Amino acid sequence: MPPVFAHGALRLYLLSLLESGPKHGYELIKALSERFGGTYSPSAGTIYPRLGKLEEEGLVATESEGRRTNYRITPAGLVELNRRRDELAGVENDISDSVRRLADNLREDIRANMRGLRADLAATAEAARSSARSAGFPDRGPRRTPESERTLKEAEMQLQAFRDGIRVELRVQASTSPISQVTLETIRAVLDQARISIRNSLKADRN
Incomplete structure (x- = not known):
């Protein structure tokens, strides 16, 4: 770098x-x-x-x-x-360029980590399924199966990646100009709506 x-x-x-x-x-x-x-x-x-x-x-x-x-x-x-x-003034411009470059590198690191985690989860889930088949475990209904565990981990990773990505965007913006109250209210409204939608989806899964 x-x-x-x-x-x-x-x-x-x-x-x-x-x-x-x-x-x-x-x-x-x-x-x-x-x-x-x-x-x-x-x-x-x-x-x-x-x-x-x-x-x-x-x-x-x-x-x-x-x-x-x-x-x-x-x-x-x-x-x-x-x-x-x-x-x-030239140094200030160089700093702005560096912030964008470093933020891009951080985003790529996040994406690379996500790809690696997905691969690890897929391998772990497959190993767990193979082990369960070898042991002859019967199907006991709704329990934490390897597949559901993989889905849970994937959902958690998606949330973490979203948080990390938005955090980078906010810090890049804050390094050049203040975060406006409108943006803050937008974040609150969007997150509140996302929370409601996710809860409704989880509720539907239970039915």
Whole structure:
């Protein structure tokens, strides 16, 4: 996978995050994770060396607050940031592209996992059926047969895949613009209707 940030871009973006006020390392990591919609979260080993380099160059300064170390942008850092505003806009565009790319990769991982789980379930169900036939188990009516167990697992996987897919979509959207109240109400209404429809179908299965 290509790097998330081009050479020097993360250091510039850290300066932009500090423009709004001092922050400690965890806050910067959290801010970056939120900007990427949860699809990427830099490690402490990625952030702190770059902050240390910025401090060496006089672009940020540190302040102690209890056991925490806060980082703030210096006047020289502001000059550097203002000088590279156009470059920062390019970094923002690159981040948006990275979010989409990472989200696509995550969706493909989900689909691949679903395919693997289906194959495993099919193999397990077939093995259970073969074992039951070999043991000569009689048909005792409505019980959890291998087939019904496979159907249950398939339904659970479908629900999990739906949740994971929508979660990715929401995080990608939130990384570029807020989720509107209309969207939230739509989610509630659609899920309520889905719940009713599924319950009605389950009720029909029992009859």
